[in-house]
Amino acid sequence: MKLLASLTSPYARKIRIILAEKALPFELVIDSPWEANTRIPSLNPLGKVPVLLTAEGEAFFDSPVIAGYLETLGAAPALLPAGALETVRVRQTEALADGVADAAVAALLESRRPDGERSEREIAHQFDKVERGLAELERRLGHRPWFNGDAMQLGDIAVAVTLGYLDLRFPDFDWRSRHPGLQPLAERLFARASFAATQAPAG
Numbered sequence: 001m002k003l004l005a006s007l008t009s010p011y012a013r014k015i016r017i018i019l020a021e022k023a024l025p026f027e028l029v030i031d032s033p034w035e036a037n038t039r040i041p042s043l044n045p046l047g048k049v050p051v052l053l054t055a056e057g058e059a060f061f062d063s064p065v066i067a068g069y070l071e072t073l074g075a076a077p078a079l080l081p082a083g084a085l086e087t088v089r090v091r092q093t094e095a096l097a098d099g100v101a102d103a104a105v106a107a108l109l110e111s112r113r114p115d116g117e118r119s120e121r122e123i124a125h126q127f128d129k130v131e132r133g134l135a136e137l138e139r140r141l142g143h144r145p146w147f148n149g150d151a152m153q154l155g156d157i158a159v160a161v162t163l164g165y166l167d168l169r170f171p172d173f174d175w176r177s178r179h180p181g182l183q184p185l186a187e188r189l190f191a192r193a194s195f196a197a198t199q200a201p202a203g
């Protein structure tokens with residue numbers, strides 16, 4: 001099994017963490033869709049990482065689909081519950097966390113546009129999504145240790161990965177003081193070996 005990923009993608013990090021938590025062997029192939037010689041568009045027509053290549057040569061994308069595939073391999077710990085409705089609820093947490101990451105990525109790309117092309121209005125529009133998304137995640141978590149069920153699941157991983165991405169790209173945003181209710185869960189997950197081993201390189 002091969003995972004094509006960039007080292008800074010939050011979606012790819014989510015998958016690397018799942019692979020580590022489940023101790024599934026895989027080869028990490030570093031590829032960036034922004035590089036001229038990238039293989040990504042030949043495997044994913046959307047031209048995005050991550051892409052998972054199975055041992056049989058099947059390509060899976062995007063990250064929620066890859067997470068679903070990895071669950072079918074049956075390796076412990078289960079990161080999705082047995083029940084269909086409970087699974088939808090975990091997927092909702094994941095979708096909200098991924099959506100916050102989508103908005104943060106869009107804000108970053110906009111902020112990197114040259115002077116005269118950059119829209120501060122667009123950046124603010126994306127940060128409204130980040131802010132609303134984090135507020136809703138904080139509300140949903142309340143004082144519980146996990147978003148869904150009584151053990152770490154896919155939703156918890158997705159949320160912590162998104163918060164880690166905000167630390168990487170927007171350290172001044174300071175989600176900890178804006179949404180302190182998310183901090184205990186995030187710090188617990190950041191301390192896990194799977195998170196430590198997949199931290200993005202600085203820069």
Ligand SMILES: N[C@@H](CCC(=O)N[C@@H](CS)C(=O)NCC(=O)O)C(=O)O
Binds near residue numbers: 048105
């Ligand atoms: N929904 C996708 C998002 C993947 C994504 O946006 N990846 C970014 C890197 S963080 C990418 O490859 N962008 C290249 C592009 O949009 O052309 C997923 O969950 O896998």
